[in-house]
Amino acid sequence: MKSAQSRIKSISNAKYGYLFIIPFVVVYLIFHLYPTIYTMVLGFTDCKGLNNTNWHLLKGNIFTNFQQILQNKSFQTSVKNTIVIWIMNFIPQISLAMLLTAWFTARRITVKGQGIFKVIFYMPNIITAATIAILFHALFSYPTGPVNDLLQRLNLRDGSYNFFISKPASKLIVAFIQFWTWYGYTMIILISGVLGISPDIYEAADIDGANGVQIFFKITIPNLKTILLYTLVTSLIGGLNMFDIPKLYLNGGPDNSTKTASVFIYEQAFSGKYLYNRASAASMLMFIVIAICSAILFYLMRDKDAAALAKLKKQERKAAAKRASTQTWR
Amino acid sequence: MSKTSYDEPKSAKGPAYYGYKAFQYIFLIFLAIMSLLPFVIMIINATRSRSQIESHAISLIPGKNLLVNWKVFNGKSFNVTTGFLNSVIVSTGATFCSVYFSTMTAFAIVAYDWKFKKPFFTFIMCVLMIPPQVTSIGMYQFMYSIGMTNKLLALIIPAVAAPATVFFMRQYMAGALPMEILQSARIDGAGEFRIYNQIALPMMKPAMATQAIFAFVSSWNNLFLPLILLTDKKKFTMPIMVSQLNGDIYKTEYGAVYLGLTLTVLPLFVIYFLLSKYIIAGVALGGVKE
Amino acid sequence: MKKALSLLAALSLMASFTACGTDKPADTPASTPDSQAEVESSTEESSETPPSGDKRELKVWAFTTEVPGMVTKYMELNPDFAAQYEMKESVIATTDGAYQPALDAALAGDEVDMYAAEAAFILKYSQGEAAKYAAPYEDLGIDVDAKIKEAEIAQYTVDIGTNPDGKVVGLGYQATGGAFIYRRSIAKDVFGTDDPAKIKEEVGPGWDKFFEAAAKLKEKGYGIVSGDGDIWHAIENSSDTGWVVDDKLHIDPKREEFLDLSKKLMDNDYHNDTQDWQEGWFADMAGTGKKGILGFFGPAWLINYTLKDNCGDTFGDWAVCEPPVGFFWGGTWVLGAKSSENKEAVGDIIEWITLDTSETGLQYMWANGTFAPNEDGTPGTKDCVASGVVMAKSDGKVDILGGQNMFDVFVPANQFANGKNLTPYDEDINTAWRDQVRQYTSGQKTRDAAIDDFKQAVSDKLAIDAE
Structure with missing residues (x-):
């Protein structure tokens, strides 16, 4: 598409390319990269104690903090919890979001009033997580909270159930809150992805007589891969950083069962003995875990994705040439 | 057919x-x-008395205790207005910074050819992964050493560099920004900044609206960084204030706690239901691309 | 790509090292930002509060509204003072451990003039790593040693509030020896009397007698306490040693016994299984819980600060008697910040709160219910105070206890308040301990596993290893 014209212009244009990224780069360097490296460096120091500014690089074994963190049972538990809670929330979340996307974008059996449903489903996401955590804490409170009240009124239980002391129940509730706040968001992102797929492809499929289910699995999902990847990666990163809900719902308890890596890091760095160095080491380990997870995901999805994109582009080009209607879709 | x-x-x-x-x-x-x-449940319980909630915490019939709860709630040192205003300042500022400058960065990637364009975009894809939590300790130490703790600005400026928004805007722009129009504007003698502000920005409105809403919500709901950076009560944002509702000074009056939660949520409800049209429309418009 | 990244990394590394270079020689923690912040805040004050522009702000930090309430009272009593200063209070509850991190950050940022600390963490602020922020009372213009003698302040209050240099930096206004606070009607129903002298024989001395009483109560459908937290505070502060001995985690045998006692309460259904400071616990004070609860363990402040507001219809149905084991619980110490620019004002208030023995002093009003009298002018709730002089001229008859003079019980109980089993990290360690005990009593864990996990949790969180 690019014409010779733009290539001629590109020399003078390059200047503006650099100019326009200056704010991003400057702020990034100062407020993001520098703190990142600062954190990294702190992991190798003896920096602990409230607002300690007089710290030194460790002498001897420079990886002491990292070794201590790796052996720290609470840290191990917190990483495990983070992953378990994320999976417990993400699988139902993405499944439900996909189902709703399929329904709301179905071209044959349309759902009436879907605007209202979308608004309602997305709503929990807009509400402050802190409010939600405390609200759910109140809802599940023992012995006289709304949920216990409901269970007893419906004769599902004789006495109250102490949700706050049961480890599985606490994990499940935190995962549920996450699921409940985020499925609407995921749904909206997926719908926008589906709407982005060229209608010509669907028309071609219609001509071939594909049914709704076939269209969804053979056309929608393959074409949605970029968006799915985006959702998966952002949700994974968000999930690995889960903080507000577990922190405010039960402060990581009971018995560390809802303590996530972020809560652990916060507790190490900003309460108790202010072990900044250990917390920094934990942060960096989490960072590595996140980086590896993301890299694997990108790698797994990259090739097929690129192929799909190329296919899509080809298709689009043909559509642009107004020959799509005669094209068959396999 | x-x-x-x-x-x-x-x-x-x-x-x-x-x-x-x-x-x-x-x-x-x-x-x-x-x-x-x-x-x-939250809204209804905000109107019920403590003994009503204690005997039956769930009810669909509102009580008559709203005023009493309000008085109890007001007696606590909990200033909703301050928290709300601070949150509005932070979220609005952060949203503007994030959307405007991210779109600008994305524009630089899409509209111009420059040598480090590809590496730069790859870099953004990489730093997309770095969550603020894992760098918070360095962030705190840094902000502390430059005296930026207890400044709302400390929560706004970093939003200028929002890799996720840049990524999204680039994806959108690559499909929706017609280079021909930019070229013809150039031929007409428009400067590059004018092209960005007056031609490119308006065309990006739908995507920007969607991103603005997401940016606003995530900034509004952010608890981690404010909790670390803000200690002055006058500077507290809504989530910090809400987090204190769990404390024992409020525990005794459940009606007042529910009322407090309701108060923090009500303005959001109003804004959300006013804007929800734009969310749905933004999403629908976003679909025209590619 | 690689080039760009390495360039960025190199640049920022350089930046970080130059920053370190400027940081370290300064040695005094962040001296420049401090002065910046001061300038900043003074300009803010003048610009943001023009109507009361002349008034200086006193930043008061506390974990309950109690101390800010005292400051307000002091201003009411001293209009001259109130004309010069206004209070800006920050009240953050200790629940979920939120108070300390917030206070610490504020202290580091010079955002505090005066602050309160509870028994569970006072040592951190008076002797531990945050002691550097506390100003000695003498620097606040208080003739502290003479006044302490004159007012006959309880020695443990002074010991706890003395910093490593031997200077007093904090004093409490309460005496927090504990009693057993029980419902008269339930006592009558089960034991045939509500006389404190008889009830103390029923519930003690010792835990064996306590559980005998629990069994009797159960026959009539009552519980003896509301939750495990109630006996915990009695156990915690009757133990001989604290959590940390020679920098190692130490589990005092009496504290370890809490596992078994708590399990016994749970297995025999002797309580309502509530958690202290949670909804259910307060409900038991009002008698609206699952089953009627005989009583609570606590010092006089529990009556003053908690029971009074939550007892509902049970007002007047309470009495205090000697507990099965002597203990103390809590207490608030008041400190002034070293960085405060209003030291004199802070000193005035602190002296009034902790050392003034006159009838217009805080402690007299606190002990005699004239601090917050009822609407009809009768004395409000009363509390035991730290000054022996004040206690000697005070009268502890209160309506919530049906006219009983509670000082008869609390004054002897105060001998158990010694502070020798306190450590700077009690709040964090207690949270971990109670969490594990609850896991054990609810049958989710064995006794040994609970103890091991407790040790692990403390070591993980605070880097304090077990013995």
């Missing part, structure tokens, strides 16, 4: 079709109730 494809469902409207529809709607209504019920 299209006629044949739309004939099909009409002939398929048998009992199976209606059964399917019924299931669909029941399920959707169930989800809607699930999304709304906690808020309904």
Whole structure:
């Protein structure tokens, strides 16, 4: 598409390319990269104690903090919890979001009033997580909270159930809150992805007589891969950083069962003995875990994705040439 | 062509079709109730007395204790207005910074050819992964050493560099920004900044609206960084204030706690239901691309 | 790509090292930002509060509204003072451990003039790593040693509030020896009397007698306490050693016994299984819980600060008697910040709160219910105070206890308040301990596993290893 014209212009244009990224780069360097490296460096120091500014690089074994963190049972538990809670929330979340996307974008059996449903489903996401955590804490409170009240009124239980002391129940509730706040968001992102797929492809499929289910699995999902990847990666990163809900719902308890890596890091760095160095080491380990997870995901999805994109582009080009209607879709 | 494809469902409207529809709607209504019920309980309990809540914490009939709860709540040192204003300042500032400058960065990537363009975009893809939490310790130490703790600005400026928004805007722009229009504007003698502000920005409105909403919400809901950076009560944002509702000074009066939660949420409800049209529309418009 | 990244990394590394270079020689923690912040805040004050522009702000930090309430009272009593200063209070509850991190950050940022600390963490602020922020009372213009003698302040209050240099930096206004606070009606129903002298024989001395009483109560459908937290505070502060001995985690045998006692309460259904400071616990004070609860363990402040507001219809149905084991619980110490620019004002208030023995002093009003009298002018709730002089001229008859003079019980109980089993990290360690005990009593864990996990949790969180 690019014409010779733009290539001629590109020399003078390059200047503006650099100019326009200056704010991003400057702020990034100062407020993001520098703190990142600062954190990294702190992991190798003896920096602990409230607002300690007089710290030194460790002498001897420079990886002491990292070794201590790796052996720290609470840290191990917190990483495990983070992953378990994320999976417990993400699988139902993405499944439900996909189902709703399929329904709301179905071209044959349309759902009436879907605007209202979308608004309602997305709503929990807009509400402050802190409010939600405390609200759910109140809802599940023992012995006289709304949920216990409901269970007893419906004769599902004789006495109250102490949700706050049961480890599985606490994990499940935190995962549920996450699921409940985020499925609407995921749904909206997926719908926008589906709407982005060229209608010509669907028309071609219609001509071939594909049914709704076939269209969804053979056309929608393959074409949605970029968006799915985006959702998966952002949700994974968000999930690995889960903080507000577990922190405010039960402060990581009971018995560390809802303590996530972020809560652990916060507790190490900003309460108790202010072990900044250990917390920094934990942060960096989490960072590595996140980086590896993301890299694997990108790698797994990259090739097929690129192929799909190329296919899509080809298709689009043909559509642009107004020959799509005669094209068959396999 | 299209006629044949739309004939099909009409002939398929048998009992199976209606059964399917019924299931669909029941399920959707169930989800809607699930999304709304906690808020309904919250609002209703905000009007009930402590003893009512203690005997039956769930009820669909509002009580008459709103005023009493308000008095109790007001007696605590909890300033909703301050928190709300601080949150508005931070979220608005952060949203503007994030959307404007991210779009600008994305524009630089899409509209111009420069040597480090590809590496730069790859870099953004990489730093997309770095969550603020893992760098918070360095962030705190840094902000502390430059005296930026307790400054709302400390929560706004970093939003200028929002890799996720840049990524999204680039994806959108790559499909929706016609280079020809930019070229013709150039031929007409428009400067590059004018092209960005007056031509490119307006064309990006739908995507920007969507991103603005997401940016606003995530900034509004952010608890971690404010909790670390703000200690002055006058500077507290809403989430910090809410987090204190859990404390024992409020525990005794559940009606007041529910009322406090309701107060923090009500303005959001209003804004959300006013803006929800734009969310749906933004999403729908976003679909025209590519 | 690689080039760009390495360039960025190199640049920022350089930046970080130059920053370190400027940081370290300064040695005094962040001296420049401090002065910046001061300038900043003074300009803010003048610009943001023009109507009361002349008034200086006193930043008061506390974990309950109690101390800010005292400051307000002091201003009411001293209009001259109130004309010069206004209070800006920050009240953050200790629940979930939120108070300390917030206070610490504020202290580091010079955002505090005066602050309160509870028994569970006072040592951190008076002797531990945050002691550097506390100003000695003498620097606040208080003739502290003479006044302490004159007012006959309880020695443990002074010991706890003395910093490693031997200077007093904090004093409490309460005496927090504990008693057993029980419902008269339930006592009558089960034991046939509500006389404190008889009830103390029923519930003690010792835990064996306590559980005998629990069994009797159960026959009539009552519980003896509301939750495990109630006996915990009695156990915690009757133990001989604290959590940390020679920098190692130490589990005092009496504290370890809490596992068994708590399990016994749970297995025999002797309580309502509530958690202290949670909804259910307060409900038991009002008698609206699952089953009627005989009583609570606590010092006089529990009556003053908690029971009074939550007892509902049970007002007047309470009495205090000697507990099965002597203990103390809590207490608030008041400190002034070293960085405060209003030291004199802070000193005035602190002296009034902790050392003034006159009838217009805080402690007299606190002990005699004239601090917050009822609407009809009768004395409000009373509390035991730290000054022996004040206690000697005070009268502890209160309506919530049906006219009983509670000082008869609390004054002897105060001998158990010694502070020798306190450590700077009690709040964190207690949270971990109670969490594990609850896991054990609810049957989710064995006794040994609970103890091991407790040790692990403390070591993980605070880097304090077990013995």
